Amino acid sequence: MSDISRNGAGGGGQPGRIGIGLELDEIHMKILEVLRENGRISVAALAERVGISRANAYTRFEALRADGAIKRFTAEIDHVRAGLGITALIFVTVRQQMWKQFRAELARMPEVEYCAITTGQHDAMIQVRVSDVAAVHTMVTDRLANIPAVKATETVFILDEVLRRPYVLPSDRDRDRDRSRPSRRPVQEGAQSGVPLGKMRFVGAAEGRAALRKDD
Amino acid sequence: MSDISRNGAGGGGQPGRIGIGLELDEIHMKILEVLRENGRISVAALAERVGISRANAYTRFEALRADGAIKRFTAEIDHVRAGLGITALIFVTVRQQMWKQFRAELARMPEVEYCAITTGQHDAMIQVRVSDVAAVHTMVTDRLANIPAVKATETVFILDEVLRRPYVLPSDRDRDRDRSRPSRRPVQEGAQSGVPLGKMRFVGAAEGRAALRKDD
DNA sequence: GTTGAAATTAGTACGAA
DNA sequence: TTCGTACTAATTTCAAC
Numbered sequence: 001m002s003d004i005s006r007n008g009a010g011g012g013g014q015p016g017r018i019g020i021g022l023e024l025d026e027i028h029m030k031i032l033e034v035l036r037e038n039g040r041i042s043v044a045a046l047a048e049r050v051g052i053s054r055a056n057a058y059t060r061f062e063a064l065r066a067d068g069a070i071k072r073f074t075a076e077i078d079h080v081r082a083g084l085g086i087t088a089l090i091f092v093t094v095r096q097q098m099w100k101q102f103r104a105e106l107a108r109m110p111e112v113e114y115c116a117i118t119t120g121q122h123d124a125m126i127q128v129r130v131s132d133v134a135a136v137h138t139m140v141t142d143r144l145a146n147i148p149a150v151k152a153t154e155t156v157f158i159l160d161e162v163l164r165r166p167y168v169l170p171s172d173r174d175r176d177r178d179r180s181r182p183s184r185r186p187v188q189e190g191a192q193s194g195v196p197l198g199k200m201r202f203v204g205a206a207e208g209r210a211a212l213r214k215d216d
Numbered sequence: 217m218s219d220i221s222r223n224g225a226g227g228g229g230q231p232g233r234i235g236i237g238l239e240l241d242e243i244h245m246k247i248l249e250v251l252r253e254n255g256r257i258s259v260a261a262l263a264e265r266v267g268i269s270r271a272n273a274y275t276r277f278e279a280l281r282a283d284g285a286i287k288r289f290t291a292e293i294d295h296v297r298a299g300l301g302i303t304a305l306i307f308v309t310v311r312q313q314m315w316k317q318f319r320a321e322l323a324r325m326p327e328v329e330y331c332a333i334t335t336g337q338h339d340a341m342i343q344v345r346v347s348d349v350a351a352v353h354t355m356v357t358d359r360l361a362n363i364p365a366v367k368a369t370e371t372v373f374i375l376d377e378v379l380r381r382p383y384v385l386p387s388d389r390d391r392d393r394d395r396s397r398p399s400r401r402p403v404q405e406g407a408q409s410g411v412p413l414g415k416m417r418f419v420g421a422a423e424g425r426a427a428l429r430k431d432d
Numbered sequence: 433g434t435t436g437a438a439a440t441t442a443g444t445a446c447g448a449a
Numbered sequence: 450t451t452c453g454t455a456c457t458a459a460t461t462t463c464a465a466c
Contacts, residue, residue: 040256067297073289078285081284116303145415158332160333166290168329169298199361199366
């Protein structure tokens with residue numbers, strides 16, 4: 001289980017259009033909405049909530065699963081209750097052309113919950129869950145630093161997780177737009193909103209890093 | 217749905233011990249292991265895989281749910297298929313004593329999938345999923361920058377998501393330790409592993425930020 | 433904490449609209 | 450395609466051990 005998505009750097013699909021596979025209509029989206037909130041709902045109950053027949057619900061449910069739009073069903077676990085009270089983010093600078101090795105090592109670290117390749121100052125961000133702060137230290141100095149692919153790390157602790165949505169869907173945005181922005185003007189220019197631009201910074205990829213993903 | 221966990225800054229629980237509520241034994245952990253991989257498995261099948269009777273499985277299943285160790289069941293959705301091909305991380309510096317406002321505004325932004333309060337240079341990290349790069353720009357300049365609580369932002373794009381585990385459990389670490397480290401020496405000192413310490417950096421909280429969580 | 437049997441519900445197949 | 454119904458298989462509940 002290696003790559004869980006293929007986000008191109010800048011080539012985002014048009015809103016509403018899906019590249020290959022199943023064409024997702026409004027009812028598909030409704031199904032996804034229900035399922036991300038209650039992954040254990042029966043297909044019969046799902047059909048009722050979405051407003052389609054049971055047979056149809058079974059067909060669409062299977063189609064979404066087969067197509068990969070639904071990747072899996074999972075239980076969200078309280079890691080504190082489970083004994084992993086410490087969460088940290090480790091930003092990693094990876095030596096070029098050693099991504100393959102880095103990924104292989106990641107797979108051997110069960111305390112890593114999430115890893116993403118990013119633009120900006122660092123190359124990757126990994127999120128780890130451990131039982132105590134010492135384990136973070138061990139993780140970074142003992143395990144990560146011993147990987148030749150790792151050039152440098154920077155660690156921050158997560159003090160609180162304010163929000164985690166099961167999975168964001170385009171329909172959420174539409175709903176919000178209707179609620180809080182009755183008349184939405186099209187995006188034209190960055191400075192159009194009268195916001196002091198000095199407040200924010202966009203950080204692009206370092207030189208020569210655009211090709212990194214091709215390593216494996 | 218505001219705070220999804222109560223991670224203390226440094227006060228991690230002892231490994232294996234859970235503060236309040238249900239005492240989780242080995243079988244509970246096994247149940248969680250199965251459920252995080254297959255959230256839709258029937259309790260009957262779960263009982264068989266864990267090696268207990270069905271009645272027992274039902275009891276424990278309900279206990280885990282009631283206790284909050286299982287927070288919810290959800291479907292993992294392929295955001296690219298769903299039309300949200302762009303993922304970005306926005307690091308936010310929040311004005312002190314305006315956290316409450318910041319959180320309230322977050323709740324009104326459906327494109328935010330995750331938000332954590334961190335130590336280090338910034339105060340919070342938010343992950344957003346949108347349909348195109350322009351939407352990130354709009355999000356940052358139009359929406360975030362208009363929140364008085366937001367002092368500054370720094371945005372990076374996620375090029376690829378290498379790894380996402382449903383939820384890390386302590387038993388994963390044990391399994392890994394058995395597999396790759398037959399004799400584990402106790403952690404004593406940072407420099408003990410012979411690793412060049414210059415490679416890594418731990419970033420603590422900025423001054424006066426320890427009290428931030430008490431704002432709400 | 434376990435097993436077994438009844439009641440309920442889920443999943444499948446197929447014809448009609 | 451979608452719906453409705455009838456059929457089969459499985460799950461959940463509940464009881465006794």
